[in-house]
């Protein structure tokens with residue numbers, strides 16, 4: 001959501017609509033990005049975007065890289081920034097690049113990636129032998145005492161306003177199913193004198209072929225870095241390729257930078273934010289109310305909505321961030337041979353914006369073939385990921401989501417991929433219709449490639465089979481409820497009134513809401529868990545959204561089956577958790593009720609490795625501010 005806050009200056013007349021979005025930018029965002037240009041480094045990370053044909057960073061076979069002194073192929077990425085832009089600088093094949101590489105791997109590959117943090121100046125980690133890079137350690141969290149407030153159904157909220165830092169960085173291989181220790185996001189480049197982390201990655205043989213995402217995941221820094229372009233695509237190729245590389249295209253959707261406006265806020269919003277914080281401070285703690293965690297009642301909004309008729313009347317009077325396709329302004333252009341199947345790997349690499357992707361030809365939306373979602377072939381055949389497709393007219397891509405589309409154009413045909421207009425939430429931005437990619441057919445090849453692909457219905461998919469199995473064996477499945485909540489809290493810890501974001505297991509008796517605030521046992525490299533599950537079990541999680549903005553659910557090291565999403569059950573690693581429904585509150589006109597939405601996901605822990613990892617909202621504004629939990633599989 002929150003990228004859109006950078007646009008408010010143009011929309012003051014709708015101040016009432018902005019309040020929830022305003023909270024973070026007003027009080028938590030820190031100095032404007034332009035104030036953080038590091039000294040002593042050349043201006044890099046690109047300039048204004050050209051338009052025209054799409055391009056991408058080099059496609060790197062990770063096993064073909066030069067070997068480090070430990071004997072593993074290694075890629076050294078130096079992280080830099082320029083104003084709002086962030087980028088990786090690296091040498092490959094004799095050339096220095098600033099465009100994020102496409103990392104191509106196969107199941108079983110082993111390689112190393114070194115992340116060197118040069119955000120505040122040159123770091124020594126780039127010049128060391130791999131064996132000399134000191135191990136990264138957990139970044140200590142600030143010593144802030146929690147303050148109690150009244151939370152969800154009178155359970156306690158812990159307030160701890162995170163001070164955000166854009167100078168930390170690490171790397172998360174989103175979708176990676178290997179051991180949590182290999183992509184440990186709890187570790188930090190700031191924790192070593194060399195300001196570098198070395199990631200030693202072995203791609204599991206069970207890693208499905210498909211399209212994946214890598215991005216920084218340092219707590220409090222992730223949103224600005226990802227929004228600024230610091231991320232990329234990694235691809236797991238199947239053992240036998242069905243299409244030549246020339247027919248594969250990386251469509252990495254990012255924000256257009258610089259953003260259209262700046263961080264200035266609308267002064268008329270301040271009284272409402274202060275009123276919300278003051279209201280929260282007056283609420284007296286009660287004995288927690290008993291309620292059915294799987295059928296929760298409506299919950300009062302944390303934000304006052306005087307005249308909330310206005311509030312619900314019109315969604316999105318301010319725009320969401322405009323998109324670019326990696327190196328070019330949208331719509332990018334792509335020319336492909338007629339009659340030759342093309343694999344479009346579409347990645348939503350934004351920090352906070354949802355893409356409702358559609359395909360248009362001759363002025364009409366048309367059905368398109370989805371062969372993979374979030375790195376998983378829809379047919380479940382890892383040996384032939386293109387063998388089955390599901391026909392769709394829209395693909396919802398929350399931040400970090402991927403969709404693999406198989407597209408074949410007729411001679412002379414032109415199709416446009418675009419994101420359809422949608423309302424993020426009553427209190428949030430509207431994403432306008434925006435063309436993303438124009439694909440045109442050029443002359444056919446003399447010997448076109450043939451891909452044998454057959455339709456599959458959602459009901460026939462592996463996802464639907466898991467749902468059927470779970471419904472047939474309910475005694476095997478543990479249910480848990482998790483609830484997304486937001487509050488407006490008074491000033492404290494050196495911060496003004498601010499938005500606070502929580503993801504809490506509300507099926508746990510006597511729960512209280514705490515932001516992600518990792519604590520470590522002495523010498524431990526991973527924090528204490530908030531949820532413990534047993535390997536070999538299956539769980540169904542009910543995700544309740546009690547807020548008026550869209551959230552999402554992502555879990556590391558595994559995927560899940562989203563049960564009740566448009567298009568039928570599907571295997572994903574990141575899913576939309578839609579906003580709740582606004583109801584009048586007869587007791588308090590200023591604080592309307594919100595009927596929570598519910599999104600159900602089935603997590604199959606039968607094949608997941610033991611370890612400690614995280615689950616969180618992938619709207620990175622929220623994640624950076626605490627909407628995350630720690631899970632341990634034992």
Ligand SMILES: [Cu+2]
Pocket residue numbers: 550551552617618619622623627
């Ligand atoms: Cu969220």
